[in-house]
Amino acid sequence: MIGRLNHVAIAVRDLAAATRTYAGALGAKVSAPQALPEHGVTVVFVELPNTKVELLEPLGASSPIARFLEKNPDGGMHHICYEVTDILAARDALKAAGARVIGDGTPKIGAHGKPVLFLHPKDFNGTLVELEQV
Amino acid sequence: MIGRLNHVAIAVRDLAAATRTYAGALGAKVSAPQALPEHGVTVVFVELPNTKVELLEPLGASSPIARFLEKNPDGGMHHICYEVTDILAARDALKAAGARVIGDGTPKIGAHGKPVLFLHPKDFNGTLVELEQV
Numbered sequence: 001m002i003g004r005l006n007h008v009a010i011a012v013r014d015l016a017a018a019t020r021t022y023a024g025a026l027g028a029k030v031s032a033p034q035a036l037p038e039h040g041v042t043v044v045f046v047e048l049p050n051t052k053v054e055l056l057e058p059l060g061a062s063s064p065i066a067r068f069l070e071k072n073p074d075g076g077m078h079h080i081c082y083e084v085t086d087i088l089a090a091r092d093a094l095k096a097a098g099a100r101v102i103g104d105g106t107p108k109i110g111a112h113g114k115p116v117l118f119l120h121p122k123d124f125n126g127t128l129v130e131l132e133q134v
Numbered sequence: 135m136i137g138r139l140n141h142v143a144i145a146v147r148d149l150a151a152a153t154r155t156y157a158g159a160l161g162a163k164v165s166a167p168q169a170l171p172e173h174g175v176t177v178v179f180v181e182l183p184n185t186k187v188e189l190l191e192p193l194g195a196s197s198p199i200a201r202f203l204e205k206n207p208d209g210g211m212h213h214i215c216y217e218v219t220d221i222l223a224a225r226d227a228l229k230a231a232g233a234r235v236i237g238d239g240t241p242k243i244g245a246h247g248k249p250v251l252f253l254h255p256k257d258f259n260g261t262l263v264e265l266e267q268v
C-alpha cells in the first residue's frame with residue numbers, strides 16, 4: 001500500500017538556525033521559509049536527491065508542534081510521511097487491521113495541498129505516520 | 135555535501151510485530167530479519183521505491199538502542215542517515231563548522247558494510263544524524 005517516503009519532518013525551535021545547519025554545515029539545498037498559518041507551522045524544505053526533509057517551526061498559539069517542542073526542547077523527528085494512491089482505501093484497510101486514524105478519519109488538505117491523514121503513534125512503533133495521497 | 139536520504143531508522147521493541155505492521159497493515163515490502171551482533175541490533179529493511187526504513191530491535195546486552203527504548207517504550211524514530219561521497223571530508227567540514235562528531239571521529243564500518251559516522255543530536259535539532267559513505 002505505502003509508496004514513496006514523501007518526507008521526514010523535524011520540529012525545530014529556531015528555523016533560521018536549523019536552515020543554517022542544513023544549508024551550511026550539511027551543504028544541502030534548502031528552500032525559502034513558507035508560513036503555513038492554517039497548519040500552525042513555518043516550514044523549509046531540505047531538498048535531497050530522492051526525498052525531502054521538512055524543518056518545522058511553530059507558528060501561532062495553537063501550533064501542533066508546540067507541545068512536542070516542550071517535551072523535546074532541542075527539537076527532533078516529529079513524523080514520517082508515506083505516499084499512497086488512494087487515501088480512503090488506505091484508511092479503510094488500516095482501520096480494518098485495527099490501526100487508529102487520528103481525528104474522525106476524514107482526510108484533511110495537508111501542507112502540500114493534498115489529502116492527508118495521520119496514524120496513531122501507539123499503533124506504529126511510537127512513530128507518528130502521515131499518509132499523503134499523491 | 136549530503137546526498138540521498140539513505141534510511142530512517144525506527145527502534146522497535148518487537149521486530150516481529152513491527153514487521154507485521156509494515157508488511158501487513160501498511161502493505162510494504164519487508165526483508166527477512168538480519169541479526170547484526172556487532173551492531174547490537176536485529177534489523178529488517180522496509181523497501182520503499184525511493185529509500186528505506188530500517189526497523190531495529192535490540193540484540194545483546196549492550197545494544198545501542200536499549201536505552202532509547204527505555205526512554206521511549208513504544209519505540210520511535212531513532213536516527214536519519216544521509217549519504218556522502220567522502221566521509222572524511224564531510225567530517226572535517228562539519229568539525230570546522232563547530233558540529234560534534236560522536237566518538238573519536240574515526241569512521242566505523244556500519245550495518246551496510248560502509249564507513250559511517252554519527253553526529254551529535256544537540257547540534258542537529260535533537261536528531262541523531264548518521265553519515266554513510268557510498
